Amino acid sequence: MSESVEMYLVMTALLRSAPDQPVPLSLLASKLGVSQVSANEMCHRLEERGLLSYQPYKGVTLTPDGEEWAQRILSRRRLWVIFLVENLGIDPEEADTLACQLEHITSERLVAALKAFLERDPEARSSINRTPQPLTACTAGMRGVVATIDVEPAAAAFLAQQGVVPGADVGVLAVGIDGAVLLQVDDYQVALASALAGRITLAAGSAAHTARQAAWRRCSAFWSCVRGEAPPCPIESVADESEVAALARR
Structure with a gap:
C-alpha cells in the first residue's frame, strides 16, 4: 500500500468525531494539503478498493478493511513513539513527527523486532536509561x-x-x-x-521519566492491540493536535 493511500486512511481515522461519522472531503483535503478535486478522486479510488465509503454531500467513512489498515498504521506509529522516547530520550512531540514518517516505511519484520524489544520489562529498560x-x-x-x-x-x-x-x-x-x-x-x-x-x-530523572511514561500511556491502547492482549481496539475518534499537525505537514 502506498504512503499516499495510508495517509488518507489515517487522516480519515483521526478527523472523525465518531466511528461512523463521515469526514467532509473539504476538511480531509485541507489537512492533507491537497485540492478538493484530488481528494475526491482518491477517495473514489479507495471506495473501489473497499477501503472507504463515500456519502455524497456528507463525506467519507472507513470500511472494516480500511479501519483495519488505519489501525495497523497507527499501531506502527505508537511503536516508534515508545521506542524513540523511551530509548533515545526524544521529546514525545518530536517523536510523534518522526514516527509519522517512519510508520510508512516499517516492514512487518521490523514491527516484529520492535515489538520484541519493547515487550521487555519497561522498568528494566528505564533503569538502563537512568544509568x-x-x-x-x-x-x-x-x-x-x-x-x-x-x-x-x-x-x-x-x-x-x-x-x-x-x-x-x-x-x-x-x-x-x-x-x-x-x-x-x-x-x-x-x-x-x-x-x-x-x-x-x-x-534520566523525573522530567525524562515522566516524558517516557506519558508516551507509554498514550500508546497503551494500541500497544495492547499489537500484542494481541485485547480485542481490536477502536482508533482514537478525536485527532490529537500534534498528530494532525504532523500529518498535515507531510
Whole structure:
C-alpha cells in the first residue's frame, strides 16, 4: 500500500468525531494539503478498493478493511513513539513527527523486532536509561538530572552559579566534536569545555521519566492491540493536535 493511500486512511481515522461519522472531503483535503478535486478522486479510488465509503454531500467513512489498515498504521506509529522516547530520550512531540514518517516505511519484520524489544520489562529498560553517563557521552536532545560533579571547588562554585548542581534538570543542546557541551539550564544556556563536561554525569530523572511514561500511556491502547492482549481496539475518534499537525505537514 502506498504512503499516499495510508495517509488518507489515517487522516480519515483521526478527523472523525465518531466511528461512523463521515469526514467532509473539504476538511480531509485541507489537512492533507491537497485540492478538493484530488481528494475526491482518491477517495473514489479507495471506495473501489473497499477501503472507504463515500456519502455524497456528507463525506467519507472507513470500511472494516480500511479501519483495519488505519489501525495497523497507527499501531506502527505508537511503536516508534515508545521506542524513540523511551530509548533515545526524544521529546514525545518530536517523536510523534518522526514516527509519522517512519510508520510508512516499517516492514512487518521490523514491527516484529520492535515489538520484541519493547515487550521487555519497561522498568528494566528505564533503569538502563537512568544509568548516569558523562555529558561528553550524551547526544543532543537528551534531558535528565545532573547526577555527579567531580571537579575542583573553584570549578564547582562556577557551575553552581550557572545552576549546574547535582539534582538540576538540564537538557543537552549540542555536543561538539572536541567534546564541548552546550547545556540548557532553566531558560538560559551554559557552554562547558570538554575537560569540564567529562567530569559531570547525567542521569534520566523525573522530567525524562515522566516524558517516557506519558508516551507509554498514550500508546497503551494500541500497544495492547499489537500484542494481541485485547480485542481490536477502536482508533482514537478525536485527532490529537500534534498528530494532525504532523500529518498535515507531510
